[in-house]
Structure formats: structure tokens, C-alpha cells
Amino acid sequence: MxxxxxxxxxxxxxxxKRSEDDLFMIxxxxxxxxVPDPAAFYSAELMPxxxxxxxxxxxxxGIPDSPLDHIACC
Incomplete structure (x- = not known):
């Protein structure tokens, strides 16, 4: 069934699910x-x-290179 x-x-x-995962990453x-985030202290624990x-x-x-300066994944 x-x-x-x-x-x-x-x-x-x-x-x-992919859309929800993208929002979670943002x-x-x-x-x-x-992006200013008032809950950055709590969301920092989820970075790993x-x-x-x-x-x-x-x-x-659609971003070809890493958008973060301190993370070079490409």
C-alpha cells in the first residue's frame, strides 16, 4: 500500500526534501x-x-566556488 x-x-x-535541506544550510x-542571524550562537553548533x-x-x-573565505572545498 x-x-x-x-x-x-x-x-x-x-x-x-532538497528545498528543506537548502533552507537548513542557509x-x-x-x-x-x-546574513545577520540572531540565533547564530545556536546554529553554530550545527555546522559540523x-x-x-x-x-x-x-x-x-549555482555557486561554482566556495562562498566562504575560510572554507576551501573546491
Whole structure:
């Protein structure tokens, strides 16, 4: 039954998950990207969780090189 209900919408679910992940990256890396963030103290604790996906994220959103000066992933 799961495949019957989820199967036709699998692509939409993946697209929405990718959008949520992009928003999460912006929230976590916002202060480093120059966006004022009142919760930067709390989101700084999440940075190690996003380092592994940072390269794929900035390539996916259309930035060819690392947008952060202190992180050279490319």
C-alpha cells in the first residue's frame, strides 16, 4: 500500500526534501555568508553536521566556488 500512495509522488517528495535541506544550510551558514542571524550562537553548533554536504550544496544552488573565505572545498 505504501508504494501505491507514495510512488506517484516520489519525485515531488525528493524535491521538497532538497528545498528543506537548502533552507537548513542557509540557516546554519547564514552568519558565515553575511546574513545577520540572531540565533547564530545556536546554529553554530550545527555546522559540523553540514560540512559533509557543503560542497554539493553550493554547486547545486549555482555557486561554482566556495562562498566562504575560510572554507576551501573546491
Amino acid at each position: 505504501h508504494e501505491f500512495y507514495v510512488g506517484p509522488y516520489r519525485q515531488m517528495f525528493l524535491s521538497e 540557516v546554519v551558514l547564514g552568519e558565515a555568508l553575511g 553536521a553540514v560540512w559533509d554536504d557543503f560542497h554539493a550544496w553550493h554547486r547545486r544552488i
